[in-house]
Amino acid sequence: MPIERRKTRQIHVGPVAIGGGSPISIQSMTKTHTHDVEGTVRQIRELEKAGCDIVRVAVPDKPSAEAIKKIKVAIKIPLIADIHYDHRLALVALEGGANGIRLNPGNLKEEDRIRQIIDAAKAHKVAIRIGVNAGSVDAVYPKEGPLRHEAREAFIQKMIHRGVEYLRFFERHHFTELKISMKLSNVQDTIESYRRMAKVSDYPFHLGVTEAGLPRDGAIKSALGIGALLLEGIGDTLRVSLTGDPVEEVEVGKRILQFLELRDFGPELIACPSCGRADIDLIQLVEAAEKRLRELGKSQADLVGVKIALMGCEVNGPGEAKDADIGIAAGKGQGMIFKKGQMIRRVKESEMVEALVQEMLNIERTS
Ligand code: SF4
Known part of the structure; x- marks a missing residue:
């Protein structure tokens, strides 16, 4: 409403x-x-x-x-x-x-x-x-x-x-x-x-x-x-x-x-709370992604409304975040990039943040 x-x-x-x-x-x-x-x-x-x-x-x-x-x-x-x-x-x-x-x-x-x-x-x-x-x-x-x-x-x-x-x-x-x-x-x-x-x-x-x-x-x-x-x-x-x-x-x-959807300031980062199923230090991953997004600058009008999900496991992550435009579900030493709940590709743990950012920019270019 x-x-x-x-x-x-x-x-x-x-x-x-x-x-x-x-x-x-x-x-x-x-x-x-x-x-x-x-x-x-x-x-x-x-x-x-x-x-x-x-x-x-x-x-x-x-x-x-x-x-x-x-x-x-x-x-x-x-x-x-x-x-x-x-x-x-x-x-x-x-x-x-x-x-x-x-x-x-x-x-x-x-x-x-x-x-x-x-x-x-x-x-x-x-x-x-x-x-x-x-x-x-x-x-x-x-x-x-x-x-x-x-x-x-x-x-x-x-x-x-x-x-x-x-x-x-x-x-x-x-x-x-x-x-x-x-x-x-x-x-x-x-x-x-x-x-x-x-x-x-x-x-x-x-x-x-x-x-x-x-x-x-x-x-x-x-x-x-x-x-x-x-x-x-x-x-x-x-x-x-x-x-x-x-x-x-x-x-x-x-x-x-x-x-409250009263103003948009660029992409929105959402993350699962993490639990015993997580194979990664999710807090560190979210902090790194947030820092990288901030580095992209505040004028991200083209990315307004884009939802990015960071999930701690591959089992439930993509399903729990299927509303997200783009997301990553972390596994052991690697991560799965998904769009609207569907897997696109796998990336190494060390490349997860950058791969996510690139996919996000891709959404903007192709949308
Ligand atoms: S996505 Fe996986 S790690 Fe995150 S809260 Fe759900 S079950 Fe736990």
Whole structure:
């Protein structure tokens, strides 16, 4: 069943359209000190190579805000400045060419400061993300206690109320180039806050689960939280937050979108879990194949939708993966290449990955 996307307004961050039926974009955030121009540019280029659509950088101080100008000339993807507390940093970032601002109006305190950012955003024709989170509400998020569910319900209600208040404030100042996020670290409550906001607003949503954790937990939390919302058609751009390499954030984001068939990023690798029947170290084989596919580059539009299977044994492998366009079932010291469950040829173990890649490229050439 195709996912019916929530109808929203459309805004732009640089050339990337968000909402209004545009492809769901993937964002990440650098982990360098932004004033370290060289290190930040290096990380952004890695993100670009991985397929990141939009990058965000932290702007905690003046040197970081001033660095944006130098960073912008060295990168290709649009850049969003993440601003807390000091509105003047947003003004410097916009002067430096930032394509968007992310702020939590709550921590800028005075309305006049937000208005100054709005005026500058209008002048530079850039979008703003309103980041509503637990800190936006004058209450402590109820983590424990027998009545925590009731207390969280009230907390989410306050978040929605605050989010709507912020939106109305921007609208009063004739600014509608907005997207909004409703992040919490609890998966269920994050889902619930976005769901409720979707009922009262038609602005595009930036999805994310905040403080998601180390890569394994973070990927699971994000797949659950972001994935559940995407399945309901909610979400226009996303960031998977991981305590780790930002490239990994992009990889996880791409997989979430690819597995939900919301975007295609080239061939899909599937593998059996392996078991006592396997005659090969399947983990090593999958890692080698994944590395080789990555080396082929991200622009594999011709291979979109191609399913590649890596199976641990010849007995069950081809049958278990008969949906795959191409696959390999490993035997003792050799492997069987199969297409749609039918064997084509046998190859030596040392040649399996390369033979698979060649067959895959062949599918593309002959299809
Ligand atoms: S394909 Fe073979 S090795 Fe893989 S899980 Fe199935 S039976 Fe086990």
